[in-house]
Amino acid sequence: xxxxxxxxxxxxxxxxxxxxxxxxxxxxxxxxxxxxxxxxxxxxxxxxxxxxxxxxxxxxxxxxxxxxxxxxxxxxxxxxxxxxxxxxxxxxxxxxxxxxxxxxxxxxxxxxxxxxxxxxxxxxxxxxxxxxxxxxxxxxxxxxxxxxxxxxxxxxxxxxxxxxxxxxxxxxxxxxxxxxxxxxxxxxxxxxxxxxxxxxxxxxxxxxxxxxxxxxxxxxxxxxxxxxxxxxxxxxxxxxxxxxx
Amino acid sequence: xxxxxxxxxxxxxxxxxxxxxxxxxxxxxxxxxxxxxxxxxxxxxxxxxxxxxxxxxxxxxxxxxxxxxxxxxxxxxxxxxxxxxxxxxxxxxxxxxxxxxxxxxxxxxxxxxxxxxxxxxxxxxxxxxxxxxxxxxxxxxxxxxxxxxxxxxxxxxxxxxxxxxxxxxxxxxxxxxxxxxxxxxxxxxxxxxxxxxxxxxxxxxxxxxxxxxxxxxxxxxxxxxxxxxxxxxxxxxxxxxxxxxxxxxxxxxxxxxxxxxx
Numbered sequence: 001x002x003x004x005x006x007x008x009x010x011x012x013x014x015x016x017x018x019x020x021x022x023x024x025x026x027x028x029x030x031x032x033x034x035x036x037x038x039x040x041x042x043x044x045x046x047x048x049x050x051x052x053x054x055x056x057x058x059x060x061x062x063x064x065x066x067x068x069x070x071x072x073x074x075x076x077x078x079x080x081x082x083x084x085x086x087x088x089x090x091x092x093x094x095x096x097x098x099x100x101x102x103x104x105x106x107x108x109x110x111x112x113x114x115x116x117x118x119x120x121x122x123x124x125x126x127x128x129x130x131x132x133x134x135x136x137x138x139x140x141x142x143x144x145x146x147x148x149x150x151x152x153x154x155x156x157x158x159x160x161x162x163x164x165x166x167x168x169x170x171x172x173x174x175x176x177x178x179x180x181x182x183x184x185x186x187x188x189x190x191x192x193x194x195x196x197x198x199x200x201x202x203x204x205x206x207x208x209x210x211x212x213x214x215x216x217x218x219x220x221x222x223x224x225x226x227x228x229x230x231x232x233x234x235x236x237x238x239x240x241x242x243x244x245x
Numbered sequence: 246x247x248x249x250x251x252x253x254x255x256x257x258x259x260x261x262x263x264x265x266x267x268x269x270x271x272x273x274x275x276x277x278x279x280x281x282x283x284x285x286x287x288x289x290x291x292x293x294x295x296x297x298x299x300x301x302x303x304x305x306x307x308x309x310x311x312x313x314x315x316x317x318x319x320x321x322x323x324x325x326x327x328x329x330x331x332x333x334x335x336x337x338x339x340x341x342x343x344x345x346x347x348x349x350x351x352x353x354x355x356x357x358x359x360x361x362x363x364x365x366x367x368x369x370x371x372x373x374x375x376x377x378x379x380x381x382x383x384x385x386x387x388x389x390x391x392x393x394x395x396x397x398x399x400x401x402x403x404x405x406x407x408x409x410x411x412x413x414x415x416x417x418x419x420x421x422x423x424x425x426x427x428x429x430x431x432x433x434x435x436x437x438x439x440x441x442x443x444x445x446x447x448x449x450x451x452x453x454x455x456x457x458x459x460x461x462x463x464x465x466x467x468x469x470x471x472x473x474x475x476x477x478x479x480x481x482x483x484x485x486x487x488x489x490x491x492x493x494x495x496x497x498x499x500x501x502x503x504x505x506x507x
Binding site for chain 1: 258261262263265266268269270273274277278280282283287288289290291292293294295297299300301302303304305306307308309310313314317320321322326343346348349351353355357358360361363364365367368369370373374376377379407408411412415418419422428429430431432434435437438439440441442444446467468470471472473474475476477
């Protein structure tokens, strides 16, 4: 019990330290630059406390829950030695966590708006919804594929930079052919796919696999899954843009 | 009462986001791996902590940070505040200096508070046996995001094409990759993806949208996007650079030490 309290107290202290810069920036710009009083100070204080408590609980749960689950599953998959199931798991994790991602839903809706205004699709409710869900499905498929490819890379021990550079070349080529309206959205979609719960799980999976496969270095080979997951949507979304027009 | 309702709403939303993940984890654990999770109780408690933690975190952000941050992004990009005489004529790019500074500050501070970056940094420090320090990594990433978003706002002001910046960025990353220590490469690429998450995206998106609405000749639907892309590209350079500087300093120390002893 005492250990639990001590751990929590240390996490709490770190959370406060991590959140101070944000509030310093807000206060400085509001008071010194815009020279306006801070509106609704009590709300701000309560909000700050909630954020601190939330980050503390999250980090604590991360270390006792999310990381161990990811590592355990990686170890079990490595010792079971069934490649097809591991790849199915990798794809499911990437697809399942992305398709319901709120940030992605928001971006897809905005993108449908842009497409409708730009005359790429008809400007009515049903064609916008169709466009938005098509885009979401595209991104989710691409993330599933990315995690799958990333897991193969860890198993084979391919150097990460060749795949990434290949991906960059893919992005540049697609940019050349894709309609202008989709490019900004495609570039942004890479950043929004990886949510706060997916990242720790996927990281633990990669590092866990690399630690349990002989000849792999957990730092050099274990990381990189997130990078694939943020690169492949860019290519897929531009592909989606080309097909739709 | 409304506070409680808000809490429950956010909790339900968080649970809905987590459900597919949980279903996949449990499904594979039960039907494919067919093994019990060791220490099931603390793991389950940890999961509940994550759920409640995220709920409180999002609730606090919605209550305090986002409304004020979005309002500030609007006010800072306003021609009246920037002292532009005619709002229909674009000012000199230096007239927007406060915007660049705000972009830098908000990019840095939101990245330091980003939970997913924290998770990756903790893991990196663990598996590298402390060779990669969590704090150093996070500061490097945050500086990358700060510089990236500042340049991104300059791009919106100047109206130059996004593609040129991204391609130039890729070229720099590729060159750096050849010279940076191998141990950092994968981690550096990863840090591009984790920076833009819960805290950063809403504020940065508001800044991009506000700025492209106010700058004459700029189309919010086209130019409002792209800031996130900057925030994912520049941390890669920053982390590779951080490792390069570290290696360079080690080499210099090793060189000067034997001479110092003589």
